[in-house]
Amino acid sequence: MVEVGRRDACRALTAVAGALALTLLGTAAAHGGPPATPDRTGARAAAAHWTGTWEAAASGTAAPLPGASIRNVVRTSVGGTAVRVRVSNRLGTLPLVLGAATLARQRANAPKSPQALSGTMRTLTFGGRKKITVPAGRDVVSDPLTLNVPAATNLLVTLHTPGDSGPATYHRDALQTNFLALDGNRATETSGAAYKATTTSWYYVTGVDVLRPQAPGSVVALGDSLTDGSGSTPSANRRWPDRLAERLRALPADRRQGVLNAGVAGNRLLLEGRGPSALARLDADVLSRTGVRTLIVMEGVNDIKSAPNQTDPAALGAAYREIVRRAHARGIRVVGATITPFGGHGSHTAARERVRRSVNQLIRAGGLFDAVADFDAVVRDPSRPDRMRAAYDPGDHLHFNDAGMRALADSVDLTDLSR
Template identity: 80%
Template sequence: MVVVEAGRRDAGRALAVVAGALALTLTGTAATHAGPERPDPRAAPAYWTGTWEAAASGTAAPLPGASVRNVVHTSAGGTAVRVRVSNRLGTLPLVLGAATVARQEPNAPRSANALRGTMRTLTFGGREKVTVPAGEDVVSDAVTLRVPAAANLLVSLHTPGDSGPATYHRDALRTGFVAMNGNRTADPGGGAYRATTGSWYYVTGVDVRRPQAERGAGAVVALGDSLTDGSGSTPNTDRRWPDRLAERLRALPAARRAGVLNAGVAGNRLLREGRGPSALARFDADVLSRTGVRTLIVLEGINDIKGTPEQTDPAALGAAYRELVRRAHARGIRVVGATLTPFGGHGSHTEARERVRRSVNRLIRTGGLFDAVADFDAVVRDPLRPERMRPAYDPGDHLHFNDAGMRALADSIDLDDLDLGR
């Protein structure tokens, strides 16, 4: 189906999300198709961490009376889940008539069918229906569901009426499904979901409950623009660089297998509103409010340099990086800064902008801004033409990265620079 962007909210509203989201985060029991969750007094202590994220990037036309089945890919597994629903950029209260979560039928990334026996009803404070105020998020009650790492979940949401502009993540690189008429959230089969979408509607996060043995790992957030969001990579394959980083982490001992949360937004800027609120404005909602975050990787700034109006002062970007680091450190989060990758050959590239990019990269490498540096520029640039990326990593637009380029970025990250516990 065609997704129509209906407008953007003032970036400053994103700063109000955290208090509302945290206040509404609920960890109690919840009704499911398998019966209510009851804690086992013999069970070992467990903890929660984020396994998936999609940052709100704007708004789309609402789908009154429809059910949307979002497909999301986990980075870490667990024994229970809870789901974050967002009306962060909406202008009216969002009324959800019903919501469910299930595992997708295996080996069928373009299927709306749920794996048999995994459909669960989501509740919010014990109620199946919830109203989310404009500018806020809510988090569902916990439901028991065994979720493997690197699995696809179906998060289905029904909007019975017109709740105004729908908060969404435009570029999912993942096929989702829409049933245009009625509440079909509990359908195990996908027959009613005859329309498709390339965006995620309303759902912006999934947490999993993990065993005590994995407590030290926490989560890593990747904050960025389209290079992190995955533009240029193959849809429906989960080959963005944060996906590949999650794959690397899953090979570690259990206590170090962090979840990886992708807070990339195509078109995003560090200092100004672009597509979605600026990185500074959305930082609390997309990083600090997430569950179990121990490390942040920042790859932001290229759209400030090449955008309109363009940022010509490297010191302004440096000051913004310092502010992000200050706010992260206040929460005990370690920050890794990534150098800005080359875009020579792209229509927006100029010699003046190239000089700014190189100056910013010198600041990232030598300015002591971050706890560690991931030198993405050094990994992907063409040795003969350092203003350009290597041809093997170029999907053709000279800005984004293909699957091989995404893998190269992720593989260059020193895992010892991440706070993964021991």
Template identity: 70%
Template sequence: MTRAIKVRYLLALLVATLVPAPPLARADAGPTPGRVVTRTPSDMWTGTWEAAASGTAPALPGASFRNVVHTSVGGRAARVRLSNRLGTAPLRLGAVTLALQRPGSPASPRAVAGSMRTVTFGGAPSVTIPVGADLVSDPVALPVPADTNLLVSLRTPTDSGPATYHRSALQANFLAREGDRTAEESGAGYTTTLGNWYYVTGVDVLGPSAVGSVVTLGDSLTDGTGSTFSANHRWPDRLAARLRGLPPDRRLGVLNAGVAGNRVLLDGRGPSALARLDADVFSRTGVRVVIVMEGINDIKGTPEQTDPRALEDAYRRIVRRAHARGIRVIGATITPYGGHSAYTGAREAVRQAVNAAVRTRGLFDGLADFDATVRDPAHPSRILPAYDPGDHLHFDDAGMKALADTIDLTTLTP
């Protein structure tokens, strides 16, 4: 990660100016244009979905991308976050649309009939995003249910350089290599399946159904590696399901800021956790609490972190920065990885020391003892076989649910 990319990654978000969009089009004239959304006193904007920018992929000029994203909470309007954070040239988007994915079709680019909406930026249907920047759209008048899939489609008409993307989506997304297919309800032109999210990094919803959001900051364990593809069984998804059972005055949207390969202290797969706090946590909408589950890649990576106090100090820095913004921080213990190829006794000693600090030194506002939940009592350095997808590091669907069930919801919305 070059210094220039890191600087661009930390630039403040550029927020689009809200102005009225064009009047409604005829039903046969394409997607419904965006409209100004009137807020009621009980309404608030809440983050419902997030993907942290983790790297870049080659540009595909002339292509249309259809990203499938899953909501945690719902609302009566939405707005979309798009990113050129890691790009090297201004990003030109010729068209952007938002729609509901047809129910029962998790692997289909097909939209619910009549749900297609034009996404605008300052009233315009196209936009150029500067190098290193994120952009938030105008509000889109589309009722968005909780626990549902949305389609965020966009077209890149020209070569805008490397595409900012989230590498490990664990979700079927779609590509039409030629033409503007953003308004196509049938999705027939999307003939290629992708396992990445391109350019889209967040969705917010407007309404009274939640009191804010929780960000889950982590690595591949949070990103969902090991869980079922296109099933939304990552532990943050399972946490969102639990939170939806709470009354609205305690309910939170869940934002997944997991990046596979990420570290707390050093850049690796994307900027370090410390370097991406502003972009992936503090800039998000309505954040009230963050859950930190990260550190295993520092311990087992190259170079490896041999001093547990370095991680302890980093956790304290995260907490101080969050508290300065009125955000609570829940710390998670680092889960076992005995049997993995990177496991050594010396590294296990570091993991145990870090976990002891998380449990006993008051680093965080609350504790999620993931290690205690998933370790094998007969072999404490290993994951329970029932939760192990086979690599002795990540978690299958049952393990993901066990992690989510560990979290005391009263620590999130006290």
């Protein structure tokens, strides 16, 4: 198999407004209107509840793949009896034409295979239609699809793009092998034999919801590459939000929250980095997601270390306050994570270390967030607190290996997520 190349062309996010069928989503927050949360499907929802089980925040655009079928592999955090999928053309500049869309469970014991589990292939529809056109700057949510979707299961979301729809909205750093069939509509094929190319990005698909009998809601992790998973083992689901989901699944059923990963590698709080800033994408990637009860914010290291560098801790504090204000307006609890050390990385300086520690002091002092996850205290080297412990370092002195990701997730107080 060959990996397909990618290119970024980031521009400002519009907000997502959730709904069912062929409801178009997208520009409300950009124009000051509130995005809606998709949480009802008529009579059936009266006895059950929609919950977000997976997310990938749009991080930029890539070259289109005309004539291809794109088989995205996504992993559920919680399960349900029905499913719906969010497809995004939010960063596109032309209408996105989808010739077909399907969903299936990935074949058991084959986490790196494009093969679907026999009997699980389903056609996705949008307002009853199999073929749709998504305007530039918008998202759509599929019709509900009856399918038993277990927790901690890989799903195959396959989209066929028959023509050139312009820049493709994608999540660049999926840390997941996804599959491409470059020779036409292969969306309904179970064997996966036609998927001879691979990519490590997710194309167009940005969310999956499931229908559940309980309503504990979901947790969103808003962050940068440390949340996106850089440094962890690819195609193994060992990012810290993955481990957090594992911990939550061990709780009683009425406390098993879904976990949505809104990490974007290179993201910043205040300025556009890779993708819009955390403030600019808050509506689209957090507030409009399904059933959100709690937000964990792990942002700020790129503001400190990357040019133009933020040298004023108060500016980051003000950004945190704005996130909390907007989340509280939606009834969402916010947990703030301290900024982890990056001593030894090429961008580290004594001045930037002072800013990092000052910001962490603001976070720990209270008054900013509803609760604090002190990630810095968990991973720093006691003998050199400007650096992480060697056991957690994949070698770049900034990101975390699997052990470091696990340490972060295991330090989160689960009672802070459901108060």
